[in-house]
Amino acid sequence: MVHQDRYGLPLSTSSPTAASAYRDGVDRMLSAWPGAAEAFDRAIKDDPEFTLAHIARARVHSFYQQGEAARKEAAHARDLVKRRGSEREKSHVETLALAAEGRLPAALSSALKHVESWPRDAVVLSLPLGAFGLFAFSGMADHDRARQDLCERYVSHYGEDWWFLSNYGWSMTENGQVKKGRAMTERAFDLRRNNAYAAHALLHAMFEDGSVADADALVTQWIGTYERSGILHGHIRWHQALGALERDDAARALSIYADVLQPSATAAPPLNVMSDCASLLWRLEAYGHTVPKQLWADADAYARKYFPKMSLPFVEMHMALLAAATGNQAALEERLNAVEQRLAEGKLPAGPVVPKICRAMSAFAGKDYAACARHLEDVLGEVVRIGGSHAQREIVEDTFIVALIRSGELKRARTLLDARLHRRPSARDKRWQRAAA
Known part of the structure; x- marks a missing residue:
């Protein structure tokens, strides 16, 4: 047989x-x-x-x-x-x-x-699929499109397969076809509820269409079926923390961080731990909330243990957040030198966007908001090259908007916020819009 x-x-x-x-x-x-x-x-x-x-x-x-x-x-x-x-x-x-x-x-x-x-x-x-897949980490500017194209090439071979539909739906969502992507991902999730990949992809669709309440309800109702040892357990709660920040509820975001995201509380893979910790803490501070210094120190120590040398551009961006937030300029410069050396050798497919982001984050942490905006203004359209998802990369645009507001560039901030609000409803963007008025 x-x-x-x-x-x-x-x-x-x-x-x-x-x-x-x-x-x-x-x-x-x-x-x-x-x-x-x-x-x-x-x-x-x-x-x-x-x-x-x-x-x-x-x-x-x-x-x-x-x-x-x-x-x-x-x-x-x-x-x-x-x-x-x-x-x-x-x-x-x-x-x-x-x-x-x-x-x-x-x-x-x-x-x-x-x-x-x-x-x-x-x-x-x-x-090749997913936010941490080979397309996403290829340095391509059109990797979202490439993932959808790949799924469309082989859709006839899979039919109503829960795994394929999870990926096809998420690729649509990341490529801007959010309504279709959400519907397909919901179909996949209905076919197999023990599917954290689909639950996660669905949270991305809800992020993109502004369904904060739906996302919070999904996590609350479903997460009890998913063991904490699950590879996406912490990251799914990270999405819930983003929803809390959307409602300006920093206390809840920090509570989620303490419960499942900080290094001492999670069983997630190092890439997820490092990026989830760095990005959530950075968002908290950029949005005007206070983060205990020890949280930054613990996340930084964990990250330096698992990522001691130059790694993927996605990693380097998050390592820059940690170095900037902890004031470790020497560590930031060391990693920047490695990145720029790789760039000079033509071995950095993501290109100059990587060092630009790193320097911008350092300027932001140092409260040089005008310099932060200068570093980012020419590369915002290239941020996609670092990989990850749109929800993860949006931290760069958020930092740019806050830097514009704090440096007095209110008209430019309003223009960006108008465009984002046209794409999806956002209580946070409306708060920033009022601040830029």
Whole structure:
């Protein structure tokens, strides 16, 4: 009997138990549900030479920045697949191994080539998608469009599949088709409620259409079904904290931070912890609220432990927030020098937007709001290149607007706020509009 994954692709294992555990692990991984690592471990225990289980385990290691373990599993999977694996599995393993090794451009190229032959290989197709996917971190200015295009290319292969609809809907939302994106994401969520990925994508749609009350209700009603160990648990509550700030409720935002976001309280991957902490604390201060210095110090210490050297542009922006907020100019300059060196060598696909943002945040923290605005005014249209989601990147535009208001550039601030309010209702933007009047 030939065992298959949930998408009908054959698996090179003779063990029904291993095949079942692998299918369970993939569903948990694609839905950001707890238990994926344990499921892959069960598959490996039952069939130690089950190649796809090993490379999937490497993928989960990568999520948690367990680089050495990820590379070790990837190397083992490469060895195994040479002896036991189909052409699809060899290509699958190589693509995920490249990602585990941090060779992101090669991984993206390999993933796109792979799905041309095997469009229903959802694990590989998942790599370019999402806010932390290979497209988002490619430095492309049109990665939101690229994700939607990719989904549209293969939509006929998936039908009413909960995973695919989650991604297709979110790609529409990020690409500006919010109404369609929200409807599709809601469909996906209805198909599988144990789907943190869809819940998260739906929160992004609600963010984009200004449905703050809907987002808060969704989190409140659903989060009890999702264990705190879930990879997106803290980030989903981060969205709820953004809603609190929209209502000018800093106390609630700080309460959420203390409960699930700060490093001592979360089991989330380092990239999520670092970016969620830095961005929420920065928003609080930029919006005029007081943040205890110890919160900044703890977040900064955590971030420097996990990101000691130059990393992705998305990381560098958030490390700049932490360095600027804690007054660590030496750390900021050290990272800026590394970024600018990479830029000079032509090895920074995101381009000059990265150092510009970093210098702007430093100026803002130093209360040189005019300088902050100068750094940002020429690159606002390029911020998308750093990756992440629109909700995460909006912190840059928010900082620009506040800098304009505080430096007396009220007309320019009003122009930006008018455009944002035309796109979606926002109590916060209305407060700023009054301040700029």
